[in-house]
Amino acid sequence: MKLPKGDVLLHAGDISYQGDPREIHDFLDWFGKLHFKHKIFIAGNHDFFFEKQKEIIIRGLIPAGVHYLKDEGITIDGIKIWGSPFTPLFYRWAFNKKRGNPLAQHWNNIPADTDILLTHGPVYGVLDVVINEQHAGDKDLLERVLAVKPKVHVCGHIHESYGLTKRYGIKFVNACVLNESYELVHQPIVFDL
Ligand SMILES: [Zn+2]
Numbered sequence: 001m002k003l004p005k006g007d008v009l010l011h012a013g014d015i016s017y018q019g020d021p022r023e024i025h026d027f028l029d030w031f032g033k034l035h036f037k038h039k040i041f042i043a044g045n046h047d048f049f050f051e052k053q054k055e056i057i058i059r060g061l062i063p064a065g066v067h068y069l070k071d072e073g074i075t076i077d078g079i080k081i082w083g084s085p086f087t088p089l090f091y092r093w094a095f096n097k098k099r100g101n102p103l104a105q106h107w108n109n110i111p112a113d114t115d116i117l118l119t120h121g122p123v124y125g126v127l128d129v130v131i132n133e134q135h136a137g138d139k140d141l142l143e144r145v146l147a148v149k150p151k152v153h154v155c156g157h158i159h160e161s162y163g164l165t166k167r168y169g170i171k172f173v174n175a176c177v178l179n180e181s182y183e184l185v186h187q188p189i190v191f192d193l
Contacts, residue, residue, distance in 0.1 A: 001177070001184060001187075001188075003034065003188055004187075004188060004190050006036060006190060007036065007037050007038065008037065008038045008039075008040065008076060008081075009031075009034060009036040009038070009039045009040070010041070010081075010116070010118055010154055011031070011039075011040070011042070011156075011175075012041075012042060012044070012118055012119075012120060012154050012155055012156030012157070012175045013041070013042045013043050013044025013046075013047065013120035013156050013157065014044030014045065014046040014047060014120070014156055014157065015027040015031075015041060015043070015044070015046075015047055016046055016047050016049065017046055018046060018048060019046060019047045019048030019049040019050070019051075019052070019094060021049055023049075024047070024049045024050075024061070025061075028061060028062070028063055028066070029063075031063070032063030032064070032065065032066050036065075037065075038065065038076050039065055039066045039067070040066075040067045040068075040069060040074065040081060040083065040118065041066070041067075041068060041069070041083075042068070042069050042070065042083040042084065042085045042118055042119070042120055043068075043070065043085040043094065043095060043120070044085060044087070044094070044095070044120040044156060044157060045085075045087050045090070045093035045094050045095055045120065045157070046093065046094065047085070047094055047095075048094040050068075050070070050085065050094070051094040051095055052094075069081070069082065069083025069084070069118065070083070070084070070085060071083075071084050071085075071086075071106055071109050073111060073114065079115045079116065079193060080111065080113055080114050080115045080116070081114070081115065081116040081117075081118065082110050082111060082114045082116070082117050082118065083117075083118040084106055084107075084109075084110070084118070084119045084120070085119075085120050086103060086106045086119070086120065086121070087120050087121035087138075087157060088103060088121065088136075088138050095120070099138060099139075099140070100140070103138060103140055103141070104140040104144070107138075107140055107141050107143075108144070110144055110148055111148075112147070112148055114148050114150045115150055115151050115152070115193070116150060116151065116152045116153075116154065116193070117145065117148065117150040117152070117153045117154070118154045118155075119141060119153070119154075119155055120155065120156055120157050121136070121137065121138060121141070121155055121157045121158070122136070122137040122138075122141075122155040122157065122158055122161065122172075122174060123137045123138060123141045123142035123153065123155075123172070124137035124138055124139040124141070124142045125142060126142075126153075126165065126172045127155065127158065127161040127162075127163055127165060127172055127173075127174035128158050128161055128174075129160060129161050130158060130160055130161075131160050136157075136158055137158075145168075145170065146168055149168075149170060150170060151170070151193060152170070152172075152173065152191060152193065153170055153171070153172050153173070154173045154175055155172075155173070155174055155175070156174065156175050157174075157176070158174060158176065159176045159178050159179055159180050159182075160180055161174045162174050162175070162176045162177075162186045163189075164189050164191065173191060175188065175189050
């Protein structure tokens with residue numbers, strides 16, 4: 001895949017199939033070499049490595065110029081970016097939390113002055129429709145996003161709902177590059193701030 005040009009590259013999680021360390025090293029090696037001024041990623045429900053491995057080891061693996069966000073933020077040229085890997089409980093994947101309070105506790109950490117919010121899963125009702133036409137997004141995340149009003153919310157996770165749309169005065173991006181059969185069919189999405 002040829003990546004479009006940009007200042008900041010965001011990856012919304014699921015960098016591996018099942019979090020095998022070899023997949024993680026392969027991703028970090030590739031991601032670290034890409035020509036963007038800043039590269040930011042979060043883990044997703046497939047990325048068990050980031051859930052199981054010791055934090056000190058994970059931080060030691062992150063290449064220069066790459067930022068790994070786990071319920072934390074970074075400011076780049078005055079733009080505040082926050083990232084979180086958590087998604088609603090679905091079987092037993094990584095960074096899964098029960099809907100309601102367990103998940104909402106993570107959303108409460110999102111600072112009110114966030115410009116770009118990066119979460120692995122979508123909010124309820126926006127780019128979150130799965131194959132059986134149900135909405136898979138999280139209602140508490142929607143509530144927090146509407147309170148925070150970031151300029152952009154970026155998610156991945158729901159392969160069937162790739163795209164960019166504007167709702168509630170917020171730009172929403174579902175950046176899934178794979179389809180339901182895990183085939184690489186979508187292009188990275190570019191947006192201006
Ligand atoms: Zn996912």
